[in-house]
Structures are given as structure tokens and as C-alpha cells.
């Protein structure tokens with residue numbers, strides 16, 4: 109099987125950011141709002157499945173968030189790789205970072221109002237959270253009263269806005285206590301999640317500094333591979349290896365980076 113390691117102390121984890129969502133397409137902050145995939149996102153999910161299949165990967169278990177855009181991307185991939193019945197663990201801890209008061213706002217209009225620099229801080233800095241979502245926010249009730257959160261997060265954990273650092277405080281315990289032991293036991297793991305929840309895991313794995321994490325933009329729907337040692341440290345040169353066509357990958361990364369500029373007023 110391609111992508112397999114004979115050395116049992118090496119562990120393969122494949123990660124994918126969900127395909128483009130309707131709000132990615134419209135350039136709107138989504139966070140915990142349950143927005144579905146756009147037509148392009150559905151194609152990206154299929155393409156991700158084809159790429160993973162062509163690379164020969166098979167999995168023992170998959171992890172995803174409780175948001176539909178990630179679940180649908182995962183299901184699409186599993187169908188393409190002929191593993192529709194794979195064990196799937198869903199957790200709110202892999203949700204997108206909570207975008208607080210910015211949720212539902214246009215990224216372009218927000219940049220026009222608060223300035224590009226401020227929006228870049230909110231979107232990409234390590235420890236600057238967006239303003240909190242108050243109870244009168246149009247999406248507050250929809251998120252807080254969603255039955256999928258009946259089992260958690262509890263009131264104390266439920267975010268009203270999250271920086272990347274705050275996002276890490278829920279993703280990394282899940283990585284270390286739930287996913288990590290499975291990886292170490294020899295299971296091949298697939299994770300389908302979100303731009304910022306994955307950035308928080310990548311920051312940890314690759315020991316990226318608080319300053320440098322600013323520059324990491326994850327493309328939608330492009331699978332990438334980590335090969336880890338027994339301590340779950342990436343092997344040299346085996347971090348974040350994107351699968352697929354190089355030009356497509358480069359363009360997808362640029363598209364995410366330039367999102368806020370796409371219709372910025374002159």
C-alpha cells in the first residue's frame with residue numbers, strides 16, 4: 109500500500125480542511141455557525157477523496173468536528189476511498205475557532221470598518237481573540253441552543269470568541285489524550301477539520317512560534333500528511349506534505365490568504 113511505513117515506530121496521519129463552505133465563498137466569518145459546503149466545496153471534497161485514494165492511503169479511524177461542512181467532507185472522502193463504514197469520532201473540540209462578534213459578518217466589510225491590520229490580527233494572530241459574541245448577537249441562540257452541544261462543551265467551556273491560543277486549549281487536549289494514543293498504537297488516522305483548529309494542531313506538531321503562525325494559511329480540501337515518530341514528533345522533512353498537484357495547492361493557499369482583499373474598497 110503506497111504511503112505505508114514498514115517501520116512500526118513511524119505513524120502516518122492525514123489531515124484535510126473541509127471543502128469551501130457557502131460562507132467561505134461569500135467571504136463571511138463562520139466560526140461555529142453550521143454552514144454547508146458550496147458547489148466548489150463539494151467538488152473539492154470529491155477531489156480530496158480521489159487524491160487520497162490515488163496515494164493509496166487506508167485508515168483505521170477518522171476524527172472530525174460536529175459541524176456539517178467537515179462531516180460532509182469526511183463522508184465524501186470515505187466514500188471515494190471505499191471506506192464508507194470507517195469508525196468516525198466527532199467532537200466539538202475539533203470545531204472551527206469561535207469567531208465571536210465577527211460571526212456572520214463580511215470579511216471585506218469588517219476590514220473596511222476596522223482596517224486590514226486589525227482583521228489580520230483577529231484572523232491570524234496567536235492570542236488576539238475577536239470581540240465576544242453577546243446574547244443579542246443574531247447567531248447566539250442558534251449556536252448555544254444547538255442540541256449537538258448537549259453533551260459538551262459545558263457552560264464554563266462554551267466559548268463566546270476564541271483566539272488561536274484559546275482554540276488550542278481545547279484541540280490539543282483532544283490531540284494528546286484521544287487521537288495521539290490511537291496514532292501511537294499503530295492506527296492510521298484521518299482528521300477532517302477546520303482552518304484554525306488544524307492550524308492549532310500544526311503549530312503544536314511543528315513547534316511554530318507564536319509570531320510565525322501568522323503566516324500559515326490552510327487551503328480548503330487539500331489533504332496533507334504527517335509522518336510522526338513514537339513521541340508524535342514529525343520525522344525530518346515529513347511535516348505537512350500536501351498531496352496532489354503543486355499548482356493547485358499553491359493557488360488554493362493564496363486564495364485563503366487573499367480572502368479579505370477580494371472585494372476591498374479602494
Ligand SMILES: O=C(O)[C@H](O)COP(=O)(O)O
Nearest residue numbers: 136137138139204231303
Ligand atoms: O470561520 C471561518 O470564517 C473560516 O472557516 C475560517 O476563516 P479565516 O480563514 O478567516 O480564519
